Amino acid sequence: MRIILCNASSSLLAPSPSFNPTHKPTILHTTATAKNCNCWQNKALTALLSGALSLNLLIASPSSLAIQSPSLKSTSLTSTSDASLTEPCHEDDEVEALAQSESQVVTNERIVEEAWQIVNDSFLDTGRHRWTPENWQQKREDILASSIQTRSKAHDLIKRMLASLGDPYTRFLSPAEGDELLAVNGVDVKGKSAFEVSSLLQGPNETFVTIEVKHGNCGPIQSLEVQRQLVARTPVLYRLEQIDNGSTSVGYIRLKEFNALARKDLVTAMKRLQDMGASFFVLDLRDNLGGLVQAGIEIAKLFLNEGETITYTVGRDPQYQKTIVADSSPLVTTPVIVLVNNKTASASEIVASALHDNCRAVLVGERTFGKGLIQSVFELHDGSGVVVTIGMYVTPNHMDINGNGIEPDYQSFPAWNDVTEHLSQCNVPARVKNR
Template sequence: MMVALFCSCSLKLGVATARQLPSYPPIISSYKHNSPQRSPEWHQTLAFHALAGTLSFGLLLASPPPSLSLQSPSLQSPTTQFCLEDEGVVEEVAPESVTNEGIVEEAWEIVNDSFLDAGRHRWSPDMWLQKREDILSSSIPTRSKAHDVIRRMLASLGDPYTRFLSPSEGDEVLSVNGVEIKGKSAFEVSSLLQGPKETFVTIEVKHGNCGPVQSFKVQRQITARTPVFYRLEPVENGAASVGYIRLKEFNALARKDLVIAMKHLQDSGASYFVLDLRDNLGGLVQAGIEAAKLFLNEGDTVTYTVGRDPQFQRTIVAENAPLVTAPAIVLVNNRTASASEIVATALHDNCRAVLVGDRTFGKGLIQSVFELHDGSGVVVTVGKYVTPNHMDINGNGVEPDFPRIPAWSAVTKHLSDCNMQRKG
């Protein structure tokens, strides 16, 4: 089952780790790794993260209450139990069976199987095998030491997004306001969590594999606001009108409000459209994908995901006819990143819009959160986004067609030539 963007999964929180990420967010998914210590039927989980642009208590609340900073049971406690879930059956495993060396080796295997070196090219199978031999050549006396070894091992990859999560840095969310989230997408769960200011949301949380299930009633302090601003502007000669749409971020309201704007502008007589993605750092990738589909023909490719593991290799296409077919300009700059770059390249490569402005930021990696046997985890870069024209976004950005807004006659000609080349 695909887990990067499209899985139906459960939800994990990563509040503490949000502060460790750079301003340009990775896209995060999660699942349990099939190591030799694990049953192949381990369930999969989807990790939400504040800086993945999805949602976290850091975004939802003005100041998270202390009860939300939840700790898993101490790994050093002799009474700690670790649970394996196999087709609904919970098996308790004594902590002494989860060795320190085994935890390190499990993390090593995850990188060996799934890591995509999309940056400094420090990873190779031979190098990584030697790393394992060096690490496991001596005993690892404590669990804390094992976690330190994993941190150093991951740091050696030179990837700022691949990192270790301690057991205290993630709790599994089971339901929101009584609605089970298993089987729901990140997009759907984000919508459930959001609501009017000062209303309450009840969140059911499970701590660790065997921890207790608790419910928290939390007052919303920050509401999701529309990221869409639009207006109708006349073209210079007055013969036509332009529908200008500013999209500040891709949150749970982006697609719905974009549809409203596009329909209103089209009904008001817009002959052309300008989609302004300048300074849009991204947000919900799925929201960006759904926004791009509004401009594309059925069957057009939105983006590709690629990775060493086949489950991270996917082609995402538009399923319906476009909402508008008028020529369009997409405005971009060096702070157009992540989901915004996916949208911009989807419209550009399918000859639906020209890009105007400055080269985009270049952020197109996919991370997964793999839970280890002791309740800790590792975030690993497992894939990247590739444009419909098979260009690697990450580290490159996208060069616009024009540095400044051209005449609409030039836009129309550019798109016509583009379509002729596609057909040829």
């Protein structure tokens, strides 16, 4: 297994695309913008160990790795002695050398066609792009009509080809982008699953772990001893408020982001507010830009009945066409107001729409941001990769979140009587019968 430390938002595990057995995709279930990687040594490792970054896992059997414990406190740094430390290195030269060594197996034309085929098989056009099967076929013929002399030229062609889709999330990753994790505490991670690597990295607070990392194609192999430190902060703020001259108690909960602590701390807050006599709840998702999608799904389950739909995932490949449902009884059944605004995005929109469409809550505020796409990373045969939009999230009422957002029921705070009446007249979507 090859693990690339790269800045992306990932959280929901799903099956990989079935392009062919040699492709090595991993699902980046993200509704956040995935920027080009700038994986500096300490920044990448700090975020890796704190769970702030996910890993782009370029592996045969996909797994999603979100490490929740430990942040970096570097205590020593050792570089392995090799030629890369004493001789100048040029990324393009190394790419070309790699291409020459693999020339009998992997041609430049094959790399370009491989990227083309991945898009052809998996790219989901959400209706706002310029992709059509006919145009895409013509692009392949145009690109492969002439000889591609260098690997750098092949990569440039792939970049332009992907840019022509008009999708900011579908992009090229060069072999040099991202740091490569080689070993943990002397244990080679090659061939290990993401979860096996996760278990090696995690451990008690303030204990030490040694990580061996290669920085890009041309970078040195370095050994870092880091101290695990818990740095995750609770995203939950809550209080009990009295309304109607003190006759009604309302539990107010603000959720700032969906991190590893979100569900646990939200459960604690809800139970305490119930014990204090809360008759209604206000869930404040304003300015919550999202985070871990899986955390959002688990939080939505706290309010829904077993079998009720949380969200749908839609893609061209049947593997991406899923219905995600609640699998347990709700923690609370009292009416809920969800506060939203134009910075309520991604995982927040999944939660808000799940509660709204299942008649568990009314939405109050502004139309939400509208971000709900799913990306996958595919490794090409020369170690480069392409990130491709392969799916999107759809609300229980079959509304496309991405680019549309969710319209609230009220712009200003309603009376609780109005909330109760609104929910009583709401129609719950049909439950999934066969799961």
